[in-house]
Amino acid sequence: MADKKDNNQDSDALIPVTDEQHNETTTANTASPASPASKKAHRHRSRGGLWTILLLTLLLTLALAGAGYWYVYQRQSDNQALYDAQVAQQQKLEVLNRTNTTLQQQLKALETSKTELAKSVNDLVAKSETLSQQSEQALAEIQNMEGRRPADWLIAEADYLVRMAGRKLWLEQDIRTAIMLLSNADQRLQELTDPSVLPVRKLIAQDIQMLQQLNPVSHTSIALTLSGLLAQIDNLPLDTFEKPEQEATKDQVSESVSDWKQNLAAVWHSITDQFISVTRNETPVEPLMSEQQQWLAREQLKLQLMQAQSAAMNRQNDLYQQSLQSATALLEKKFAVGESEIKGFLREVQKLAAADVSQTLPQQMESQAPLQELLESRVEKVFGQGASAL
Incomplete structure (x- = not known):
């Protein structure tokens, strides 16, 4: 209790006294002496x-502590967001740096390509100028030909016709077409009215004469024709032997019952007349051909005609x-020579046998090489580059 009183006294000593309270206290002290009840109420x-x-101090302290905590939390949140933003910015910066590096490399490659393209363009321009100069020279040479070009074309056409005649002769054995092509080549050279081509025309005439002396048979x-005969x-x-047809009997049996006497007589005569039959044959007897032998005879004839065709x-x-x-x-041994079909077939075979199919073709055309040399000399004289200038 003494401690409480001391504390109360200390608390009373710590409580500040305002001017009004001090005046009231002074007035009360001067007016009347203090009673114990008033002192007790004053203490409460x-x-x-x-x-x-x-309590206010505690609340204020708690509020300050909460405000401080909130401030620190917000500060940390702001710092984390700022850090994240800095990291994102750093990553973006690295991406931009890599992109920049790639773009720089591409720019260098483009510059290199541009340089190479410029070099190629310069080369093409130089080549174009060279080709233009060559074209101008060729045009000038063509203008200076003074009508000689048609003559060269006639010689080239004659050379082509002679070559075609050789192909027809050696590949297709077509003598008539080869002679026609050589005649056309001679006509082309004749149109030139140039005495320098007379030796070539002479050789062409010799080739034509040589082909005309060959066997003109058409193989x-x-x-x-042989294919038609084979069919x-x-x-x-x-x-082959053919069995003769039996003659009809003179006495025919009727179906009527009333004619029984005539029927009986007809049957009797039929039995007695055909009981013994004698046939006289003075020609030599030939064996009968079986179906296999007939087929073999036809195949043998086909084989001979196919061999003749080959x-x-x-x-x-x-x-x-x-x-x-x-x-x-x-045909004469196995087929019916008396028939009209066999007679016509034999005539066609004999007609084919009268033809001579032997034929010796020349190894080369005498006019081909000289005509080619003449063409090359003309071209070389005009262009100065030989046959490659065509």
Whole structure:
């Protein structure tokens, strides 16, 4: 209790006294002496004010502490956001640096390409100028030809015709077309009215004469004729035995019952007349050909005609004649010579056998090489570059 009193006294001593309270106290002290009840009430009021002040101080302290915490939290949040923003900016800066480096490399590559392109353009311009100069020179040479170019073309055309005649002769064995092409080549050279081409025209005339002396038989026509004959073999009649047809009996049996006497007599005569039959044949007996033998005869004839066809295309006259002779022998032996079909077939085979399919072609044209040399000399004289200037 003494401690409480001391504390109260200390608290009373700590409570500040205002001027009004001091005056009231002074007035009360001067007016009347203080009673114990008034002192006790005064102490209670002093304690309530003290607690109020302490509570306000505590609240103020808590508010300050909360404000400080909020400030520190906001400060840390701002710092983290600022750090994140700095990191993002740093990453963007690195991306921009890499992009800048790439763009610089591309710019260098573009500059290099530009330099190479400029160099290529300069080369092309130089080549274009060179080609332009060559074109102008060629035009000048063409203008200075003084009508000689058509003559060169006539010689080139004659050379082409002679070459075509050689191809027709050696590849297709077409003598008539080769002669026609050589004649056309001679006409082209004749249009030149140039005495320098007379030796070549002489050689062309010799080539034409040599081809005209060859056998003019058409091997293609012979081969086609043989193909037509081959298609007819299956329809040719063979020389085989044919059973004669039986003659109809004179006495016919009727179906009427009333004619029984005539029917009986007809049957009796039929039995007695055909009981013994004698036939007289004075020609030599030939064996009957089976179906296999008939097929074999036709195939043998086809083989001989196909062999003759191959020999005709290959200019083998001996084999051609031998095959046709064998075909003729087969026709006379195995086929019905008396029939009109066989007679016509034999005439065609004999007509083909009269042809000579042998033919010796020349190894080269005498006029081809001199004509080519003449063309090259003319071209070289005009352009100065040989045949490559065409």
